[in-house]
Amino acid sequence: MPILDENRLFPTDPTVRALARDLYEAVKDLPIISPHGHTDPRWFAENAAFPDPAQLLVTPDHYVFRMLHSQGVALEDLGVPRVDGGVIEQDGRRIWRLFAANYHLFRGTPSRIWVDHALQEVFGVDERLSAASADAIYDHIDASLKTDAFRPRALFERFNIEAISTTESAIDDLTWHKMIRDSGWNGKVVTAYRPDAVIDPDFDGFADNVAKMGEIAGEDATIWDGYLAAHRNRRSFFKSFGATSSDHGHPTARTEDLPKAEAAGLFDKALQGKCTPEEADRFRGHMLTEMARMSLDDGLVMQIHPGAVRNHSTGVLAKFGRDKGYDIPSRTDYVTALRPLLDAVGAEVGLTLILFTLDETSYARELAPMAGVYPALRLGPPWWFHDSYEGMMRFREMATETAGFYNTVGFNDDTRAFCSIPARHDVARRVDCSFLATLVETGRLDRDEAQEVAHDLTYRLAKQAYKL
Amino acid sequence: MPILDENRLFPTDPTVRALARDLYEAVKDLPIISPHGHTDPRWFAENAAFPDPAQLLVTPDHYVFRMLHSQGVALEDLGVPRVDGGVIEQDGRRIWRLFAANYHLFRGTPSRIWVDHALQEVFGVDERLSAASADAIYDHIDASLKTDAFRPRALFERFNIEAISTTESAIDDLTWHKMIRDSGWNGKVVTAYRPDAVIDPDFDGFADNVAKMGEIAGEDATIWDGYLAAHRNRRSFFKSFGATSSDHGHPTARTEDLPKAEAAGLFDKALQGKCTPEEADRFRGHMLTEMARMSLDDGLVMQIHPGAVRNHSTGVLAKFGRDKGYDIPSRTDYVTALRPLLDAVGAEVGLTLILFTLDETSYARELAPMAGVYPALRLGPPWWFHDSYEGMMRFREMATETAGFYNTVGFNDDTRAFCSIPARHDVARRVDCSFLATLVETGRLDRDEAQEVAHDLTYRLAKQAYKL
Amino acid sequence: MPILDENRLFPTDPTVRALARDLYEAVKDLPIISPHGHTDPRWFAENAAFPDPAQLLVTPDHYVFRMLHSQGVALEDLGVPRVDGGVIEQDGRRIWRLFAANYHLFRGTPSRIWVDHALQEVFGVDERLSAASADAIYDHIDASLKTDAFRPRALFERFNIEAISTTESAIDDLTWHKMIRDSGWNGKVVTAYRPDAVIDPDFDGFADNVAKMGEIAGEDATIWDGYLAAHRNRRSFFKSFGATSSDHGHPTARTEDLPKAEAAGLFDKALQGKCTPEEADRFRGHMLTEMARMSLDDGLVMQIHPGAVRNHSTGVLAKFGRDKGYDIPSRTDYVTALRPLLDAVGAEVGLTLILFTLDETSYARELAPMAGVYPALRLGPPWWFHDSYEGMMRFREMATETAGFYNTVGFNDDTRAFCSIPARHDVARRVDCSFLATLVETGRLDRDEAQEVAHDLTYRLAKQAYKL
Incomplete structure (x- = not known):
């Protein structure tokens, strides 16, 4: 007997359910575009059994x-x-x-x-x-x-993954990605540029990380211009392994657009470990704007994931280290925080800046109104704790009326649990079809439009926004 | 073939839909009361073709x-x-x-x-x-x-508008309203008193605006007592053109109830352009309480619309000016902010103070609990970005259990898009009937009560709250 | 003709309604566990007619x-x-x-x-x-x-109350509870330890209350060690009248874990009425951690109820006193606020710390993520203004996906309106069965599981969490 109900996550009203199911039938077998996640490239490189x-x-x-x-x-x-x-x-x-x-x-x-x-x-x-x-x-x-x-590659193919992005630190040598490329396997596994370790003055070993980045990049990264040049060099290196995006996991959405001298001065202090918490935050905020400017040049799509209070339990951090389920969302402001960056580059149609949130109160109040007017902004899908039936439904209900569907970018599974990837995309497809069927049956959308939007949300928007 | 689904915005369950539709049939043709909006009185004055x-x-x-x-x-x-x-x-x-x-x-x-x-x-x-x-x-x-x-008047009549309020600055001469009155046309178009330009020290040309107000009112508005007298005079003038309400669009809901000397001192500083941002905010906050006191005397219904960060993009403001879609909602506190005003006048049964919000998190947490106890308070309908199916449904779901229906005031279209007025009222009527039908079919309300509430929300409450 | 619809609060779809009703039939007659409330023990002691x-x-x-x-x-x-x-x-x-x-x-x-x-x-x-x-x-x-x-006892029995907890101040002599015990009546009425009057430096008569507590407890409560000993003594006394829980109604969720000297110093200042507002807040915060440590020793379940701005209207407070419907919820932070306490005792499996909120935005963002990882934490049911159909449904929809059902503790009626107790528990049972039926009919839970969860939410979880 099957464990799964074949009508799971569809609306309960029979008419709406039938339509949701029809919409879903047409998109359920589309290839998976997984533009943001944390699978281990080593799996695909070595292809060893789990x-x-x-x-x-x-x-x-x-x-x-x-x-x-x-x-x-x-x-x-x-x-x-x-x-x-x-x-x-x-x-x-x-x-x-x-x-x-x-x-x-x-x-x-x-x-x-x-x-x-x-x-x-x-x-x-x-x-x-x-x-x-x-x-x-x-x-x-x-x-x-x-x-x-x-084995990983066989599952990758069976999962019908057209493209997947892993995430690597700016100072990663991308060994596994090289091995994948050299193997001749034709699965599309790309990297993404995650520079937190060389941007966040509070990151463990910040100065060493910056020095290492300079070394790899052949730049003197301990001076401001060299540091920026090293970023450009690394971004280019990441692009050579298919990267189409950068990813930024700051504590807040704060951005700054500082005069060069001030930015360089903060950078010097950061290298010396002398930043106050406020200065470290200002520096991180400024670097988001620098990254956005580099994106304008090199075309990397930029993703901002703010709002987690990391390692909430001191005891668990000491005993088990980071990423042990003790990251807790917190209230996040976007309106004031993003203004400096948006004043600098928000009007650029050549830039794609994707915002994520752990604070659902920002969907209708801040994120949808901002994505609904700034040409550069797009909304990422419900993230982390909100990557669920109710979470996805709240996102559509709270964001769509102001941002529409076309300022969103499809689904991200954001996972390191490889076998959950088909499940997560299936959930997203079912929820979107349920939402669309409800719009049709309540006279807010025509049926042919719903089918087109279902396809867009499942496949086209992710592919387009992430250039995959 | 019709573009619109005749059952749009009704619940999908056939039984609930049938009841929603029955409730709607009885209210859909009621006249439109539009107590808050931004149509241009010139349209009705000149009656020229669009x-x-x-x-x-x-x-x-x-x-x-x-x-x-x-x-x-x-x-x-x-x-x-x-x-x-x-x-x-x-x-x-x-x-x-x-x-x-x-x-x-x-x-x-x-x-x-x-x-x-x-x-x-x-x-x-x-x-x-x-x-x-x-x-x-x-x-x-x-x-x-x-x-x-x-033409505007023909559409006004065809739209079955019983009364509409436009909004004019305190220093407007109400020329178009005069022209409407003098024309003999019997469409009821009234004005509303919007004094932001003479209350907000940060408003463009504040001191000049105050001087102008004094001049029109025949008062020396550059001294505190004259300034207040000028307000009273202008409010009375607005009332002579049918005004029944004032409207206040402050950045926050902050109120103050300052001693006269302090208020007068802030006013002097404001006129000289010497207010700090905090002082300007305090002055605005105090003026809300002054306006409330004047309302107690002259009966104007007071509306507070806080929470928009105006002109978020510096570039768009410079190139295109204000009101270009770049006003973004932000988190708004009411509990602390309104306390000084409520301590002064919140218990007055002769005052009607209508609160609006762009921050939906305040519905269940702050606004419904406050409107559910203070005699002077009422809740305005979902505003601006929330003037939509999902937004209206969230408002009813989050506010009704604590504030009831009778601390709300029906619908405002709040629009300058004339042809959308029937559409907006129709949406509100459909959503309210859907909400009421759901209450009936889940045993929370009797059918005869639902029909009465539907009529109240569509017509009676707006007419009564705004004295139209 | 009955006033109540027998299908009230069930989903409108016939299939889902039928299942909700089936689930409800199996739990509707279970005894009431009322682990947190404000009924008057005098009713049960004297058993006089209302x-x-x-x-x-x-x-x-x-x-x-x-x-x-x-x-x-x-x-x-x-x-x-x-x-x-x-x-x-x-x-x-x-x-x-x-x-x-x-x-x-x-x-x-x-x-x-x-x-x-x-x-x-x-x-x-x-x-x-x-x-x-x-x-x-x-x-x-x-x-x-x-x-x-x-009469009260007859109603108690007719209401099928298996156990009820009242709430008494730490300096209450529990006279009525003694009278109930001495009466030989076998209704289970227990007390709960509410020490706000001797913990909150801003409480009316704080120093006198502390002195009185010392007197009753036979400790010199005016010195820090004696103060803590007096708490232990009183908690033990309350336990002898069945108390299984303590209850803490602070303005915020702030906690602290201060060095002894600092805590003792703040206590001295508090007794002298010399605490600044910030110091009073820090002292209250520290006492929550002290109470949690005592709970580890004596097994009392700890409840934190933060977030109400009490007596919002100065005029009503002056004329009618406290608790006149003028307590207004406000924004409440848990993530930063609870960290000191959780660092101290959050990992203890022997501790049960139940969190309540008046700020629904914290359900999905803060409370569910925290209760979903800290062993000591559980989520209390929707509280106060949110103790309603929509409020309960939002709680389940926003908390369940991250905290599950088993980090919640069933229902609290939290009332002093005796005759509303059966009604409130009935509403909670209906809403939970409706939520569970929706999960089953949308393929998120199997039917046998739903029946088990319905029983757990109605009866077992409250009994277990509160040790009743």
Whole structure:
């Protein structure tokens, strides 16, 4: 018996459901454009088998381990590595059993849909995960992973991915991307330029990172002009590995457009580790505008992802390090924050600046009104905690009336959980078709238009906005 | 074939839809009360033909040109005048074609509904606007506009407008209103008192405006007592042209209730252009309380519209001036901000103070709880970007449970796009009937009550709150 | 004819409605767990008859009198006592008539549902309240109240209350609770520890309250160590009367974890009335962390209820005192505010810390992400103004995807309106079943799971979280 309801996420009214399903049928098999994500290029470079079900589906997925942890499961018992190398669970089967026995915790969450989808559609599982079924499902997945059909490249092809972007630090040597290119495999895996480590004065090892960037780029990056030249050089290098975008994960959306002398002065202080928190923030804000100007020259699409308070728990950071599910969204202002950058480049039709948010209150109040007038702005899809049925529906309901569909850019899966990629795109396609069907059945859109918009949201807008 | 779906904006469930439609049938033909808007009284004074379809439907509508602009269309190409008098498109047909070719951008937006409604219901167009139909529709509208049946007064009557309020600056001489009165035409067109230009120290030409107000009012408005007397005089003059309300568009909802000496001192500084930003804000805040006190005397209903960051783009402001679609909502506090004014006059049953917001997060958290207890407070309808199906539905869902229906004041169209007035009121009537039908079918309201509330929201509450 | 629709609050689609109803049938008769509320223990101690319909249903219910007041009814005319002992309406029938004549004001509000439910289910009334039916209904209720079947204990039993918690100040002597215990009646009425009066330096009579606490506890509460010891003593005393929780109603969610010397220093200043507002706030924040540490020792569940601006109207406070419907929600930050406390105790699986909010924007952005990872955190149900159909639905829609169901704690009625308790729990059960049915019919949950979750939300989670 299938785990998944074939009508999942469609409206409950039969007429609207039928239309949503029709719209969906026409887009469900379109290739996946995944323009922003965090898959590991090494997978596609080495094409080695994934180690075991827990290492594939539990341990790397912060949505999964944070929920288990919230109900008292120790991170060690889920195999999450400790900074001090202390003892953690190594046995995939025991981790899997813990996950399975607590699977009820995911009721009503997107993780439930993603995992069920991966179980059924990727691995052919036909019973619900539970303590009772844990071992049988583990054995089945484990056996599958040992076959060639479940190696990364085979899955990439089976997932019908037309193009995927990974994200690499500005000082990454792109080894794995080189290996992919040299392998002759024709899967389209591109990189994206993520310069936080060389832009954020508060980043671990900022000065060393900048020095390293200069070295790789053949520029004296310790002086302002050289630093900018090194960025240009690295962006160009990233472009040679298919990059079409840069990505910026600042604490806030603050931007600045400072006179050269002031920017250079802040840069010097930052290198010396002497920036006050306010100065570090001003420098980060100025660098967004510099990056936007470089985008005008080299065509990289720019993405701003602000608003996360990182590593909220001091204890968990000390014991397990970064990215352990303890990043918490916070209130984010865009109206005042983006003004300096927009005054500088917001009117440029040659620039694409994509905004993301963790603060849904900004959709109708700030982001849609801004994207609905500035030629350079586009709205990214619902991000992170909001990458879900209700989250996506709120985004369409709150952004569409002011920004329309054509100031949005399709879907980003933004994930490092490889097997969830088809699930996530499927969810987005179903939600968009449900939203469009509702518009049609409430007389806000004609049916032929809805079909065209469904195609645009599924495929064309992402491809166009990200130049993929 | 009709462009509009006759069941548009009704719930999709057949039972709820049938009830919504029944409720709507009983209110759809009620006269329009338009107590707050920005139509040009000159139209009704001169009753001249509108120049061409683009000048009527595209160029003056910031919702329309901002969306086109957001996708790279130059404002010049839409006929938006430049400050420097530089070359812009003059040919209505070419502007119209640009609009028509990009009409897909409005999918899912309220503009689409308003324009479709105007095309079908005002002009009798029966095919969807597109590049292909652009010329035929242009010709049809253009020919209509040349006939008497499409002159402003004829349309006013055909739109079944029982009363409409325009908005004029405190220093306006109300020439056009005089001309309307003298013409003997019996359309009810009243003015509203908008004193921002003589209250906001940051307003262009503040001191000159105050001097001018004094001159017109026969008061020495450069001293505090004379300034207040001049306001009283002007309010009385506005009342003689039917005004029943004042309107206040401050950046924030801040109010103050200062001792006379402090208020007078700030006023002096403001006249001399010496207010700090904080002092200017304090002065504006105090003047809201002064206006409220005058309302207690003269009965004008007071409207506060805070929260827009005006002219967000420095470049567009310099090139095209104010009101070019670049006003962006921002977070707005009411709880602390309104306290001084409410302490002064919030308990007065003789005062009606209507609050608007661009920050929907304030509906359930601040505005409904405040309007649900202060005798003087009422909530204005969803405003500006939120004047739409989803926006109106969110307002009812978030405000009703705490404020009820009777602390709201019906609908405002708030528009300068004349032909959209019937469309906007129709949308509001449909949304309210849909909301009410949902309450009935989920056991929250009886049917006879829903019909009474539908009538109240459509007609009675606006008429009563605005004394029209 | 029944006043209530038996399908009220269920989805309108027939299929989803049928499932919601099935889910509801299985939970509707479960006992009521009321772990947080403000009923008066004296009722259960003395078991005296309630005085009259107005004293039972109108005068003590701030939802009711604030709405009437918002439309111009004087609080005096509703029998609300004046601070100066001035004349107020004493005649229950006249108060009732005023309420009945204005009953249309409650259309679309939860008060309407609660009152209708009490009329029909508690008193057997079968016609809608109105000016016409006011007297007959008054007489009917009044006669009922004179019978033994309508005394507090009889109603408690008829309402099927398994356990209820009242809330008492830390310096309350729990006389009524003693009387209940000594009476031999077996209704489970427990207290909860509310120490605001001895924690908040801005509370009326803070120093006296602290001295009194020390006296009762037999500790020198005027020195820091004695103060903490007195808290421990009082908590233990409250536990001996069944308390399983403490409750903290601070203006903000701010927490601190100060060095002992600093905390003790602030305490000294507080006793002397010399705290600045900032110091008072810091002290309150620190005491939340102290309370959490005591909870780790004594097992009391901790509840934080921040975000209300109390007594917004200076005039009403002066004339009628506190709690007169003039508490207004305000924007509340949790992410930064809770960090010190969470760094101290957030990882403790032995602690249960339940968060409430009046700022719905925090559900998806802050509260669900935090409760979805910190082992100690749970989310309280929608609170106060949000304790309603739309408010509960927004809570489930915004919190579930990130926090799941199992980081929530069932329903709290939080009321002093005794007869509304069954109504409020019934509303919560209906809304949860409607939400769950929608999840099932949109393929997000299986039916057997929905039934289990319905039971958990109705009964098990409250019982477990509050240890009742």
